Amino acid sequence: MTDKILAIISMGMLITFMGIVVWYIREPDLTIITVVVLGMGSYDFWRTIRTNEKKKAEEWTQEQQENHHRI
Numbered sequence: 001m002t003d004k005i006l007a008i009i010s011m012g013m014l015i016t017f018m019g020i021v022v023w024y025i026r027e028p029d030l031t032i033i034t035v036v037v038l039g040m041g042s043y044d045f046w047r048t049i050r051t052n053e054k055k056k057a058e059e060w061t062q063e064q065q066e067n068h069h070r071i
Contacts, residue, residue, distance in 0.1 A: 011045050
């Protein structure tokens with residue numbers, strides 16, 4: 001759970017920082033690079049969160065199967 005909280009905080013800080021930079025500098029090239037960086041960051045964030053959920057679900061299922069076989 002802590003990893004999700006830290007990931008959300010990190011993503012929020014990245015968006016805030018990049019937004020401030022784009023707002024005050026206002027260069028089209030910088031805006032394009034910022035959109036690309038935020039897109040890559042968002043994709044990585046989504047993929048990491050989804051991978052952790054699937055991994056935990058698989059571990060839980062495996063534990064349940066092992067417990068069932070012991071009984």
